[in-house]
Amino acid sequence: MSAAASLAPDVLAKYEPVIGLEVHVQLLTATKAFCGCANKFGAEPNTNICPVCLGLPGALPVLNARAVEFATLASLALNCTVNERSIFARKNYFYPDLPKGYQISQYDRPLAEHGWIEVSSAGGGTKRIGITRLHLEEDAGKSLHEGFPDSATRTYLDLNRCGTPLIEIVSEPDIRTPDEAFEYLTRLKEILLYCGVSDCNMEEGSLRCDANVSVRPKGAERFGTKAEVKNVNSFRFIRAALEYEIERQVEVIVSGGRVLQETRLWNANEGRTYSMRSKEQAHDYRYFPEPDLPPLIVSAELLSEARRKLPELPEAKRLRLVRELGISPGNAAILTASLALASRFEEYAKSARSPERFANVLLSEVGGRLKALGLELEQSPVSMAGIVLAANLLEEGKISSKQMKQLFDAAFEKGEDFAAVYEREKPQQVTDASALEKMIDEVIAANPKQVEQYRAGKKTLAGFFVGQVMRASKGQANPALLNELVTKKLDG
Ligand code: ADP
Ligand code: MG
Ligand code: ZN
Numbered sequence: 001m002s003a004a005a006s007l008a009p010d011v012l013a014k015y016e017p018v019i020g021l022e023v024h025v026q027l028l029t030a031t032k033a034f035c036g037c038a039n040k041f042g043a044e045p046n047t048n049i050c051p052v053c054l055g056l057p058g059a060l061p062v063l064n065a066r067a068v069e070f071a072t073l074a075s076l077a078l079n080c081t082v083n084e085r086s087i088f089a090r091k092n093y094f095y096p097d098l099p100k101g102y103q104i105s106q107y108d109r110p111l112a113e114h115g116w117i118e119v120s121s122a123g124g125g126t127k128r129i130g131i132t133r134l135h136l137e138e139d140a141g142k143s144l145h146e147g148f149p150d151s152a153t154r155t156y157l158d159l160n161r162c163g164t165p166l167i168e169i170v171s172e173p174d175i176r177t178p179d180e181a182f183e184y185l186t187r188l189k190e191i192l193l194y195c196g197v198s199d200c201n202m203e204e205g206s207l208r209c210d211a212n213v214s215v216r217p218k219g220a221e222r223f224g225t226k227a228e229v230k231n232v233n234s235f236r237f238i239r240a241a242l243e244y245e246i247e248r249q250v251e252v253i254v255s256g257g258r259v260l261q262e263t264r265l266w267n268a269n270e271g272r273t274y275s276m277r278s279k280e281q282a283h284d285y286r287y288f289p290e291p292d293l294p295p296l297i298v299s300a301e302l303l304s305e306a307r308r309k310l311p312e313l314p315e316a317k318r319l320r321l322v323r324e325l326g327i328s329p330g331n332a333a334i335l336t337a338s339l340a341l342a343s344r345f346e347e348y349a350k351s352a353r354s355p356e357r358f359a360n361v362l363l364s365e366v367g368g369r370l371k372a373l374g375l376e377l378e379q380s381p382v383s384m385a386g387i388v389l390a391a392n393l394l395e396e397g398k399i400s401s402k403q404m405k406q407l408f409d410a411a412f413e414k415g416e417d418f419a420a421v422y423e424r425e426k427p428q429q430v431t432d433a434s435a436l437e438k439m440i441d442e443v444i445a446a447n448p449k450q451v452e453q454y455r456a457g458k459k460t461l462a463g464f465f466v467g468q469v470m471r472a473s474k475g476q477a478n479p480a481l482l483n484e485l486v487t488k489k490l491d492g
Helices: 065-077 178-195 235-254 300-309 314-325 329-336 339-349 355-373 384-395 401-414 418-425 433-446 448-455 459-472 479-491
Strands: 015-026 088-092 102-106 112-120 126-138 142-144 156-158 165-171 207-217 227-232 262-267 272-278 287-289
Touching: 015 178, 015 235, 065 112, 065 126, 065 165, 065 178, 065 300, 102 126, 112 178, 126 178, 178 207, 178 235, 178 314, 207 235, 227 235, 227 272, 235 262, 235 272, 314 329, 314 339, 329 339, 329 355, 339 355, 339 384, 355 384, 355 401, 384 401, 384 418, 401 418, 433 459, 433 479, 448 459, 448 479, 459 479
Parallel strands: 227 262
Antiparallel strands: 015 165, 015 207, 088 102, 088 287, 112 126, 126 165, 142 156, 207 227, 262 272
């Protein structure tokens, strides 16, 4: 990708990108922000509307308490300070999908400020990306440009989305690379999903992101002029759009030009951005205080109630899995990427002899097979109890890892649970010490060089001998006994 690909890497390396993200998230309330209409994606167009969300004369908005609760929860989860008193404002502009002529939003007194999200920094530690503000607002309707027989000549309007409650989360310009932006968004989405305030579904538009980016010569203090990239509908595309945009801006500068402050649109098919409007054409929103809504007061009681409802957040869960269950940081990160997976894992880890072993079997054996088949965990023929059984049999040395793989192969092939396959096939195990010793002797005799190295101190070679004997036994040697006998033979 990259239309600006003519830039030499060493030229690009002389510049530092500066990125700030504005994220809009629809809240999962049953009804809209200021009226009783259903807040539901995918309904028949123009069925969930009323005088309030259409802004008909005389209609008055009434704030949805649940939207405030969700926004407060998100603010706390994002380490923001919640303002006791915030103010609603009208953001005025004309657009066909905005019949009211303004969106109710918050302007100079937002609900929450001064938060942060932690991302991993290039050096290996962590880095805080500041959150400037989090405010409540309402969504506009949707213009439908395609999908109708006469779409070539007409645009249709669906006003169901008018009045859907949103939070907008604005980051500080603290992000320095497209990868960091990707991680910020991944963390943000995880946190919001854990809080249950949004489904964060980018395809359905319940999470939308505008990316602001500028470049400056490395070491410079002042920021460069930024462009704002809109219309990007996946985190991967945001990363790609930022990569493109950074190269484009550097190219403009090194060829003697000046970066314009403008809004640009991402074109996913072409992998590039296009200018949409410059600053001169920019919306002049003219915010006014909203006279129909009183100041939003988040009382101390409301705030402490939200604090009580705050769930364990992804980062805390990751650390706890590592600390309390002995899960490796890598596995903990994968397990906590989804709250549903993390909860299922924790529930069943209680009956696992080794939670880390269970995690490995779950993620690599089962996860790998599911991924290859394009299935979700809920669609797995092997139950969580079956996976725990496999991990425990492995941990106890009752089956070898090769036998476990064969049992999982059979289970997935026949669509059966692990326990059923295990009971039927009861894999043979060689537990007869003398039979194993005979095999070990043969392997030792066939590999004198390795024996010499082992005895000279290279103890890790024990694994080589175990592997050879396991192979000779067609995977049927009892692993625990085999390990014990191999070391005894080599040391003796
Ligand atoms: P605007 O008024 O154009 O929306 P804001 O100051 O509100 O600009 O900032 C919007 C977003 O742009 C924020 O996320 C902020 O961090 C980011 N931002 C501001 N200045 C820059 C810059 N020079 N380069 C990159 N991002 C910036
Ligand atoms: Mg902006
Ligand atoms: Zn309504």
